[in-house]
Amino acid sequence: xxxxxxxxxxxxxxxxxxxxxxxxxxxxxxxxxxxxxxxxxxxxxxxxxxxxxxxxxxxxxxxxxxxxxxxxxxxxxxxxxxxxxxxxxxxxxxxxxxxxxxxxxxxxxxxxxxxxxxxxxxxxxxxxxxxxxxxxxxxxxxxxxxxxxxxxxxxxxxxxxxxxxxxxxxxxxxxxxxxxxxxxxxxxxxxxxxxxxxxxxxxxxxxxxxxxxxxxxxxxxxxxxxxxxxxxxxxxxxxxxxxxxxxxxxxxxxxxxxxxxxxxxxxxxxxxxxxxxxxxxxxxxxxxxxxxxxxxxxxxxxxxxxxxxxxxxxxxxxxxxxxxxxxxxxxxxxxxxxxxxxxxxxxxxxxxxxxxxxxxxxxxxxxxxxxxxxxxxxxxxxxxxxxxxxxxxxxxxxxxxxxxxxxxxxxxxxxxxxxxxxxxxxxxxxxxxxxxxxxxxxxxxxxxxxxxxxxxxxxxxxxxxxxxxxxxxxxxxxxxxxxxxxxxxxxxxxxxxxxxxxxxxxxxxxxxxxxxxxxxxxxxxxxxxxxxxxxxxxxxxxxxxxxxxxxxxxxxxxxxxxxxxxxxxxxxxxxxxxxxxxxxxxxxxxxxxxxx
Amino acid sequence: xxxxxxxxxxxxxxxxxxxxxxxxxxxxxxxxxxxxxxxxxxxxxxxxxxxxxxxxxxxxxxxxxxxxxxxxxxxxxxxxxxxx
Numbered sequence: 001x002x003x004x005x006x007x008x009x010x011x012x013x014x015x016x017x018x019x020x021x022x023x024x025x026x027x028x029x030x031x032x033x034x035x036x037x038x039x040x041x042x043x044x045x046x047x048x049x050x051x052x053x054x055x056x057x058x059x060x061x062x063x064x065x066x067x068x069x070x071x072x073x074x075x076x077x078x079x080x081x082x083x084x085x086x087x088x089x090x091x092x093x094x095x096x097x098x099x100x101x102x103x104x105x106x107x108x109x110x111x112x113x114x115x116x117x118x119x120x121x122x123x124x125x126x127x128x129x130x131x132x133x134x135x136x137x138x139x140x141x142x143x144x145x146x147x148x149x150x151x152x153x154x155x156x157x158x159x160x161x162x163x164x165x166x167x168x169x170x171x172x173x174x175x176x177x178x179x180x181x182x183x184x185x186x187x188x189x190x191x192x193x194x195x196x197x198x199x200x201x202x203x204x205x206x207x208x209x210x211x212x213x214x215x216x217x218x219x220x221x222x223x224x225x226x227x228x229x230x231x232x233x234x235x236x237x238x239x240x241x242x243x244x245x246x247x248x249x250x251x252x253x254x255x256x257x258x259x260x261x262x263x264x265x266x267x268x269x270x271x272x273x274x275x276x277x278x279x280x281x282x283x284x285x286x287x288x289x290x291x292x293x294x295x296x297x298x299x300x301x302x303x304x305x306x307x308x309x310x311x312x313x314x315x316x317x318x319x320x321x322x323x324x325x326x327x328x329x330x331x332x333x334x335x336x337x338x339x340x341x342x343x344x345x346x347x348x349x350x351x352x353x354x355x356x357x358x359x360x361x362x363x364x365x366x367x368x369x370x371x372x373x374x375x376x377x378x379x380x381x382x383x384x385x386x387x388x389x390x391x392x393x394x395x396x397x398x399x400x401x402x403x404x405x406x407x408x409x410x411x412x413x414x415x416x417x418x419x420x421x422x423x424x425x426x427x428x429x430x431x432x433x434x435x436x437x438x439x440x441x442x443x444x445x446x447x448x449x450x451x452x453x454x455x456x457x458x459x460x461x462x463x464x465x466x467x468x469x470x471x472x473x474x475x476x477x478x479x480x481x482x483x484x485x486x487x488x489x490x491x492x493x494x495x496x497x498x499x500x501x502x503x504x505x506x507x508x509x510x511x512x513x514x515x516x517x518x519x520x521x522x523x524x525x526x527x528x529x530x531x532x533x534x535x536x537x538x539x540x541x542x543x544x545x546x547x548x549x550x551x552x553x554x555x556x557x558x559x560x561x562x563x564x565x566x567x568x569x570x571x572x573x574x575x576x577x578x579x580x581x582x583x584x585x586x587x588x589x590x591x592x593x594x595x596x
Numbered sequence: 597x598x599x600x601x602x603x604x605x606x607x608x609x610x611x612x613x614x615x616x617x618x619x620x621x622x623x624x625x626x627x628x629x630x631x632x633x634x635x636x637x638x639x640x641x642x643x644x645x646x647x648x649x650x651x652x653x654x655x656x657x658x659x660x661x662x663x664x665x666x667x668x669x670x671x672x673x674x675x676x677x678x679x680x
Contacts, residue, residue, distance in 0.1 A: 010629070060629035063622060092656045095631040125656075179628060196656070215645050310660045314648030317662065416623055416665045417649055418630055421658040 002043075003051040003162060006076055008103065009087035010096055011058035012422045014115045018087055018145035019055045020434060022155070039075070047159035053085075062102050066347050066415070076106060080168035083109035083161065090120035090127060090142065093194055100136060101182045107172040109165040110138045113154060117142035119423075124197040131193040146428060205423040209307070218311050226308075226330050229299060233291045234334050234365060240287035248280040266466045270459060278455025279448075281507050285337055285554055289443050292331065292338035293436040299327075300345065301427035306419055313417060319403040320410030322346065322417050325355040329399055332362030336555040337447070340562055341439060348415040354406040356559055357572050360551040361402065363395040366508035367551075371543055373512050377527035378539040387540065391547055398548060398579065447557035451506075454553040458506050462499070471518050477502055491545060491584040492538040492592075501545065507552045537595065541588040548580035598673045603640075604650060604666035611639035612671035619668055631657050632669065 009015035023042035040055040056075055057068035076084065084103060088096040093114065100112060114120075114127060129140045139157055143150035212221055252272060260268040299305050309323030316323050324346055332339035339359050346352045363371075371391055375384040403410070461477040468474035473482065473495065480502070481495040488498045496518050503514035516522040519529050530539070550556065550573060560569040600615055614634050617624055627633065631654035641651040641658065649660040 061625050063625045066626075092631075094655050095629070095657060098629065123656075179625065183633075209642075213642060213644075213651070215642075219645065306660070310644050310649055310651065312648075313660075313662070314644060314646035317648075416626070417660060417662045418626055418665065419660050420630065421651060421660055423658075 003046075003049060003082045003166075004080070004168060005051060005053050005158075005162075006079070006081055006084050007053055007055050007087065008072065008076070008084055008099075009058060009115075010060055010089070010099060012420050013058070013087050013089040013096070014145045015058060015087045016055065017428075017431060018113065018115060018143070018151075019053065020431065021145045021148060021151055023053055039071075046155060046162060049162075051082075051158075051162065054079075059099075061099060062106075067349060068347060076103075076108070077171045080170055081108055082165050082168050083111060085111045085113060085158070087113045087115050087145075090114040090117050091123060091125055093120075093125075093127065094190055094196065097189065098179075098182050098186055100138075101185055102179075104136075105172075108169060109161070110136075111158060111161050112136065112138055112140045114140065114142045115145050118144045118147065118149065123203075126195040128193045132189065135189045135193065146425075146431075203423060205303075208424055209421075212304070212307055213310065222308055222311050225304070226327070229295045230330070230334055233288065233295045237288035237291035237334075238365070240291075241284050244287060245280065245284050248276075248283065252276060252280075266463065269463060269470075270456075273463075274456050274459030275452065278452045278459075278506075281451060281455060281509075281554070284509075285335065285443070286440055288335050289338045289341075290436045290440050292334065292342070293439040294432050296331070296338075296342055297432045297435045298427055301425065301431065303422045303424045305345065306421050309417070309419065310421065316403075317417070319400060320407035321351055321354055321403055322415065325351065325358065325403070328355055329358055329362055332359040332364060333395075334365055336360055336362060336364050336551045337443065337558050338439075340555065340558045341443065343562070348410075350410045350412075351415065353563055353568055354403055354410045356563060356568070357406060357575070358399040358402045360555055360559075360572060360576055361395050361398040361548065363392055363547060364508070364551065367547060370504070370508055370511045370546055373527070374530070374539055374543055377530045378534055378536055387543075391543060394544065394547060394583075402575070443558070447554055447561060450557035450560065451553050454557075455506055458502060461502065471499055471514065487581070490589065491581070492541045492588045493545065493584075494538075497542055501549065504546060505550055505553065507554065508546070511546070537588060537591040540591075541584045544587055545580045545584040548576055548583060550576050550580075600670050600672050602667045603638075603652070603661075603669040603671050604663040606640050606671055606673060608640050608642055610673055611637060612673040613637050615670040615672050617669050619665075623665075627669075630659055631655050632659070632661075637674070638671075 007015060007019055019040070019042070023044045039057075041052055043050045043052055045051075054075070056072040059066075059069040059072045061069065062073050063069065084106075086100055086103065088100070100110070103110065112132075114129075117127075120127070127142065129142060133140045139161055141150060141154045141157055143154050145151065212218060214221070256272060256276060257268075260271050263271070299308070305324065305327065308327050312323035312326040316326050325343070328339045328342050328345075331342060336359050339362065340356050343352050343355045343359070346355060371388060375387045379387050458477075461480065462471045462475050464476050465474070472478055477499050478495070481498045484498065485495055488494070493501070497515075499518055500511050500514045504511040512526075515530075516526055519526055521529055534542070556569055556573065559572055560566060563569070603612075603614075606612055614632065614636050616634055617627060617632065619627060624633075632638070632652075636654055638652050638654045641653050643650050644660075647663060649662050650666050652659050652661060652666075
């Protein structure tokens with residue numbers, strides 16, 4: 001039977017860094033019996049045997065206050081283990097050591113790794129490891145997981161330790177030691193093994209925080225930083241997305257089209273315009289997701305995310321959310337998909353679901369394309385920027401309205417915002433790259449299948465029956481459009497536009513292309529046609545509906561996989577569609593009544 | 597001697613010793629894990645604007661805590677000359 005170790009530690013101890021340092025690239029997420037969440041695990045070679053290392057969620061104690069803590073506790077209590085490797089932040093040993101004492105009551109073999117030893121040394125904190133080993137009755141090693149110091153020695157010591165504990169054992173299900181008892185023991189141990197300088201001089205972090213957390217400048221600087229992050233993500237991601245789109249198109253016309261030329265027209269259309277373009281839609285999101293996660297990893301690992309939460313919490317707490325939700329909402333203005341994946345930094349499930357329900361209203365770059373086209377086509381150059389601005393305002397209002405409507409659920413479960421403000425740290429490139437790579441793989445595997453299915457469905461609707469022009473009134477889509485006409489007529493949206501909305505359901509990027517197919521005209525000609533056919537009230541009503549009705553299939557797929565619940569996805573869809581209809585209706589009818 | 601006061605009223609830059617925490621067991625456990633427990637000396641570093649959270653320093657750890665949670669922590673302010 002293979003050996004297994006659980007990796008345990010408080011948040012901000014560099015636990016994941018150590019996990020990556022020990023195991024390298026081969027980590028995988030997996031399900032465990034009896035657990036609702038997936039855990040990261042990897043095999044590593046220790047001595048002459050393979051050992052499975054399981055990375056448990058960060059926890060403060062074993063009382064099970066948060067979901068993460070319950071998961072971690074359940075894991076160590078139910079899974080047979082050779083032992084537990086506890087990682088602590090050496091600079092905060094005086095409070096973190098309590099976790100080790102608490103875990104001792106589980107009766108499992110333990111090993112203590114004191115991380116960030118370099119930072120501790122720099123601050124003048126000294127640990128006498130031999131004393132600590134004797135008092136705790138377990139091996140103790142000082143390491144720096146980020147830079148790798150002490151890690152080879154740690155591996156050697158782990159090998160020897162495992163040789164002493166060759167059999168897996170179950171934790172004893174005894175009650176946890178009383179916290180007060182722990183406190184007494186802790187003070188004895190600390191006075192003997194730990195030296196902390198009495199007065200600490202102001203650190204670099206303190207000086208940076210004087211600016212970044214300034215009472216007046218803090219929030220403007222936060223918005224500037226987010227703007228910069230945004231520029232970098234889309235500055236890098238968008239050209240790559242375009243390039244990838246071009247590449248996929250070339251492959252299609254040069255290689256795939258000749259390849260399927262022998263097939264019947266409907267089959268080649270299905271393969272190329274249905275499946276291939278569907279896969280292409282998924283793939284084209286990848287560069288932005290990679291760039292986003294690189295940027296988010298910098299924001300999070302540097303310690304700034306906690307500061308952003310500190311600055312924005314006053315506003316968000318009134319809506320039953322914490323400050324991190326606002327950061328993700330802003331990120332959604334680029335692309336909803338990675339923003340939704342980014343909500344993982346939020347711990348409480350109710351908060352996370354609420355944040356995920358808000359994000360679809362963030363006016364993403366794909367919707368912006370549609371609006372830019374429509375505003376230039378229908379509105380005067382002087383009015384256009386204001387029209388666009390009003391859509392951004394709507395986007396914010398709807399997101400906050402969503403949070404406000406859900407506040408009953410979230411406020412009651414509002415996690416007391418007890419968070420550490422870690423010192424600023426410079427993230428390592430290797431950790432960033434690993435993170436981005438893992439997230440993009442996750443996106444592809446989770447959302448891919450669902451999107452392909454949806455694209456195939458839209459192809460089917462717009463191409464069947466096969467003997468009529470695609471997307472014309474005679475197709476299934478056209479028939480549906482005719483059938484739901486009574487729903488859209490009060491919004492000023494005609495049948496042709498409602499077919500475009502059907503395409504927009506897959507991805508907003510294809511709306512303009514779809515309109516070109518539907519009207520049989522592209523580019524400037526299409527602008528002219530739209531200006532002729534639509535007055536400003538109809539155009540604005542259409543844009544309002546496009547903004548709200550649903551972000552895209554990728555976002556819905558991500559919402560489903562991230563929340564792990566079909567119900568949440570359907571609820572979000574129903575709420576978006578309902579709100580879109582009501583607002584467009586209210587706008588169109590009022591504007592018609594006022595301006596004729 | 598200064599009379600005791602709840603943490604959210606302690607001015608920025610002042611330190612104090614925690615007298616009592618009137619929290620449910622679970623919240624108390626979480627606070628304890630982050631270094632907030634009776635007898636500990638902590639210092640208020642800054643407040644976030646618009647009645648937002650408070651940044652406090654407990655030993656080697658900087659924490660943020662909402663005013664509502666800070667209000668249940670009773671403090672004995674220390675004389676101003678000490679350093680934390």
